Amino acid sequence: MSRLSFLMALVLLLPPSAVRAGEIRIAWLSMPAAVGRAPSVLDGPPPRDLGLAGLRLALADNNAGGRFVGQSFRLAEMEPGAGVAERLAKEGIRFAVADLPAAELLRLADAARDSGLVLINAGAEDDILREAECRANLLHTVPSRAMQADALAQVLVRRNWKKWAMLVGPAPEDQARAAAIRRAARKFGARIVAERPWTYTRDAQRGAEGEVAAVTRDWSYDVLMVADETNEFGDTAPFNTFDPRPVAGTQGLAATAWHPAHDQWGAAQAQSRFRAQAGRAMAEKDFAAWVAGRAVGEAAMRARSVEPSRIAAMLRSPDFALPVYKGRTAGFRSWDGQLRQPMLVGWARNVVTTAPQEGFLHPVTDLDTLGTDKGENACVSR
Amino acid sequence: MRVALTVAAAIFWGGTAAAQTAFVSNEKDDSISVIDVKAMTVANTVKVGRRPRGITLSPDFKHLYICASDSDAIQVMDTATLKVLHDLPSGEDPEQFVLHPDGVRLYVANEDGNVVTVIDTRTRRVIGQADVGIEPEGMAASPDGRVVVNTSETTNMAHWLDADSLALIDNTPVGARPRHAAFEASGRRLWVTAEIGGTVHVIDAASRAERHVLSFAIPGVPKDKIQPVGLKFSADGRLAFVALGPANHVAVIDVQSLKVVKYILVGRRVWHLELTPDGARLLATNGISGDVSVIDARTLAVVKTIAVGRYPWGVAVKP
Structure with a gap:
C-alpha cells in the first residue's frame, strides 16, 4: 500500500465534524456587559458586538494573508458557563478569546488545564490575573490596571x-x-x-x-x-x-490600549477597516480582541503551521513580534502572559502622548516599565 | 577665450540645473510643493486632492501622477503648467504605485481595498486588479517588466505578480510592516524595507528567497525608533539609501558588502527619498519637521533643508 493511499484511508476515517485541513478555529466567549450605574447621557447602551467585532476583523485579516500560505481561520461563538471547556475540547478548538469577569476566566482556565487550550483575556483588567491568580494557559491582550x-x-x-x-x-x-x-x-x-x-x-x-x-x-x-x-x-x-x-x-x-482618535503608525487604516465592518468606532475591547485574533494568525504564519501546539509555542516565543499600529511590536511577557505594548494617553477627543515616555529606562525594554516586571511579579504558576 | 568658455559652460550647466524641479506631496496640506532644486527654494505650492501620498513622473517628465488617497483618485498634473489635467480611476485609497517600464501601465496599491489596481494611463481605464494581502503598500516593477511586486503591511509579505496576467507567482514573508520595495537595476535582487521589524530584506529575484536581512544601530537612538521606510539606489547602483523614519537618519548601505557605511542626520520622521536625474543630489522628505533634506550624494552630507508643507510624504524630480 502506497503512502498516499494510506493517507487517504486515514482521511476517510476522520469524523465529518473534524477540523478542515489548514483551518484554525478561534472561539469567542463573552457575557453581556453590565451597564454602568451612572453612565453619561452621551453614552448609549454598549454595542452588542463589543470585542467580538474586533475578533471578526482579526479573522478577516488573518484569512486575507492565510490564503497565500494555505491557512484559514474560522470563528466559533460559544456560550460561556459550565461545560464550556468540554465543549471546546470536543470541537477541537484550541484557541479562545474571552471578555469575561475574572472569576469566570479562572474557572474556564482551570477546567481546560489539561486540554491544551490557549485562553486569551481581552476584557478583564484585574491585576490579580497577572499575579497571584495567574494561569499558565491564560494570556492577556487587554492591559492590566x-x-x-x-x-x-x-x-x-x-x-x-x-x-x-x-x-x-x-x-x-x-x-x-x-x-x-x-x-x-x-x-x-x-x-x-x-x-x-x-x-x-x-x-x-x-x-x-x-x-x-x-x-x-x-x-x-x-x-x-x-x-x-x-x-x-x-x-x-x-x-x-x-x-x-x-x-x-x-x-x-x-x-x-486604543483610542478612537489614534491615527499614527497606520492606525488610520485599522480604524477605517473596523468602521467599514462594524459601523462604529473601534473601542479598547475591540482592539484587545483584534490583537488576540491577529496574534494567533501571525503565530501560525510565522510557525508555518496550523498545529495548535506549534502556534502556542510561537505565541510565547521571546521573538514573537506583532505590529499593533502603535509604532512598536507587541509580544507576550514570559512571566505573566501579559501583552507588552505601548499605551495611548489621552482624553475624549485626542491622544495626548504615548507611554513608555522617554527617560524611563529599563535593562531589557522600556515597554516593561509598564505593569509588573519580572522579579516584582507574584505569578508562580509557570 | 577661456573665460568665455567657462562662462558659457556655467550658463549651460546652470541652465540645466535650474530646470531641475522637485515635487513633494504634503499629506496633511492636500498640496504639492514645487522646489527649484538649484536655488533650493520652494517656487510654488499647488492645491491637489485630499491626502496626497505617492507621486511619480511619466518617462517624458511631462506628467506627475499623484495618489490622492482620500479622494480615491490618481490625479495627473501637467509639470509645465502645474495644472491638474484629469483624474485616473484608481480604486479605493491609492497610496503608492509604480509605473511599468513600458511607461503606460500604472500599478497601484489600494491600501483600504486589499488589491493592486492596474491602470492604462493612455486610455485612462482600469485594465486589471489582483487580490493581495491586507494594507497593500510598496510597489516595484522588475527592470525587464515581467514581474510586479507588492508588499502588504499587515500580512507582512511581498507578493510577486506576473505583470501581464496578474497571476500570483509567489509570496515571500518579510519583517513586520513592509513599506517599500525596489529592484536593483540589474533586476537580480529585490529590496524590501520593514518599518516595524526595523529591517531591510534582500531577496533573490529568481528564487524569491530571502538572502540577507539588514538591521541598523545608531548610537543614542532606541532600536525600535529605527523604522525603515523609503529606499533608493545611487545612480551607479553601488549604494542604497534607506530612510529610517523616527530615527531621523538616512542609512547608506554598500550594496556589494551589504554593510552600513554611514548614517546621515536629517529631519524628523524621514519618509521617502529620490535622486535628482543627474544622481548628484538625494532629496529626503521629513514628515514631522515638515521639510526636505537635500543631501550631496557624493559627500553624503546634508547641504540644505527646505521647509515645505505639513507632512511631506512622496518626492519626484524632473530634469
Missing part, C-alpha cells in the same frame, strides 16, 4: 506634575484602581498628598459643582486623580475643582 496606571504616571511625572490628590469611587473595582494608582506613584516618584472616598450618594450630575469644589478646597496638589470605573462622579470632576487643576485617572486624562 497596573499598566494603565504606570503609563499615566510616566506622563504626569515627566511633566513634573507629581503631587496627586485622589478621589476613590464606591465600587469594588475602584479600590483595585486606586491601589494601582498608589503603586504607580511609588514606582515613579509621584506623591499622593490627599485621598478621600467619594461618599456623595445623590446624583453627582446635579451636585458635583458644589461637592467636588468642597472636597478639593483645602488640598494643595497638581493633578486630581479619579478612581471611578462606574463613572459615579468622574465625568463631573473636570472644571469643578476648587483650584484650577487637571483631572486624570478613569476620567480626564487616561491611559488605554
Whole structure:
C-alpha cells in the first residue's frame, strides 16, 4: 500500500465534524456587559458586538494573508458557563478569546488545564490575573490596571506634575484602581498628598459643582486623580475643582490600549477597516480582541503551521513580534502572559502622548516599565 | 577665450540645473510643493486632492501622477503648467504605485481595498486588479517588466505578480510592516524595507528567497525608533539609501558588502527619498519637521533643508 493511499484511508476515517485541513478555529466567549450605574447621557447602551467585532476583523485579516500560505481561520461563538471547556475540547478548538469577569476566566482556565487550550483575556483588567491568580494557559491582550496606571504616571511625572490628590469611587473595582494608582506613584516618584472616598450618594450630575469644589478646597496638589470605573462622579470632576487643576485617572486624562482618535503608525487604516465592518468606532475591547485574533494568525504564519501546539509555542516565543499600529511590536511577557505594548494617553477627543515616555529606562525594554516586571511579579504558576 | 568658455559652460550647466524641479506631496496640506532644486527654494505650492501620498513622473517628465488617497483618485498634473489635467480611476485609497517600464501601465496599491489596481494611463481605464494581502503598500516593477511586486503591511509579505496576467507567482514573508520595495537595476535582487521589524530584506529575484536581512544601530537612538521606510539606489547602483523614519537618519548601505557605511542626520520622521536625474543630489522628505533634506550624494552630507508643507510624504524630480 502506497503512502498516499494510506493517507487517504486515514482521511476517510476522520469524523465529518473534524477540523478542515489548514483551518484554525478561534472561539469567542463573552457575557453581556453590565451597564454602568451612572453612565453619561452621551453614552448609549454598549454595542452588542463589543470585542467580538474586533475578533471578526482579526479573522478577516488573518484569512486575507492565510490564503497565500494555505491557512484559514474560522470563528466559533460559544456560550460561556459550565461545560464550556468540554465543549471546546470536543470541537477541537484550541484557541479562545474571552471578555469575561475574572472569576469566570479562572474557572474556564482551570477546567481546560489539561486540554491544551490557549485562553486569551481581552476584557478583564484585574491585576490579580497577572499575579497571584495567574494561569499558565491564560494570556492577556487587554492591559492590566497596573499598566494603565504606570503609563499615566510616566506622563504626569515627566511633566513634573507629581503631587496627586485622589478621589476613590464606591465600587469594588475602584479600590483595585486606586491601589494601582498608589503603586504607580511609588514606582515613579509621584506623591499622593490627599485621598478621600467619594461618599456623595445623590446624583453627582446635579451636585458635583458644589461637592467636588468642597472636597478639593483645602488640598494643595497638581493633578486630581479619579478612581471611578462606574463613572459615579468622574465625568463631573473636570472644571469643578476648587483650584484650577487637571483631572486624570478613569476620567480626564487616561491611559488605554486604543483610542478612537489614534491615527499614527497606520492606525488610520485599522480604524477605517473596523468602521467599514462594524459601523462604529473601534473601542479598547475591540482592539484587545483584534490583537488576540491577529496574534494567533501571525503565530501560525510565522510557525508555518496550523498545529495548535506549534502556534502556542510561537505565541510565547521571546521573538514573537506583532505590529499593533502603535509604532512598536507587541509580544507576550514570559512571566505573566501579559501583552507588552505601548499605551495611548489621552482624553475624549485626542491622544495626548504615548507611554513608555522617554527617560524611563529599563535593562531589557522600556515597554516593561509598564505593569509588573519580572522579579516584582507574584505569578508562580509557570 | 577661456573665460568665455567657462562662462558659457556655467550658463549651460546652470541652465540645466535650474530646470531641475522637485515635487513633494504634503499629506496633511492636500498640496504639492514645487522646489527649484538649484536655488533650493520652494517656487510654488499647488492645491491637489485630499491626502496626497505617492507621486511619480511619466518617462517624458511631462506628467506627475499623484495618489490622492482620500479622494480615491490618481490625479495627473501637467509639470509645465502645474495644472491638474484629469483624474485616473484608481480604486479605493491609492497610496503608492509604480509605473511599468513600458511607461503606460500604472500599478497601484489600494491600501483600504486589499488589491493592486492596474491602470492604462493612455486610455485612462482600469485594465486589471489582483487580490493581495491586507494594507497593500510598496510597489516595484522588475527592470525587464515581467514581474510586479507588492508588499502588504499587515500580512507582512511581498507578493510577486506576473505583470501581464496578474497571476500570483509567489509570496515571500518579510519583517513586520513592509513599506517599500525596489529592484536593483540589474533586476537580480529585490529590496524590501520593514518599518516595524526595523529591517531591510534582500531577496533573490529568481528564487524569491530571502538572502540577507539588514538591521541598523545608531548610537543614542532606541532600536525600535529605527523604522525603515523609503529606499533608493545611487545612480551607479553601488549604494542604497534607506530612510529610517523616527530615527531621523538616512542609512547608506554598500550594496556589494551589504554593510552600513554611514548614517546621515536629517529631519524628523524621514519618509521617502529620490535622486535628482543627474544622481548628484538625494532629496529626503521629513514628515514631522515638515521639510526636505537635500543631501550631496557624493559627500553624503546634508547641504540644505527646505521647509515645505505639513507632512511631506512622496518626492519626484524632473530634469
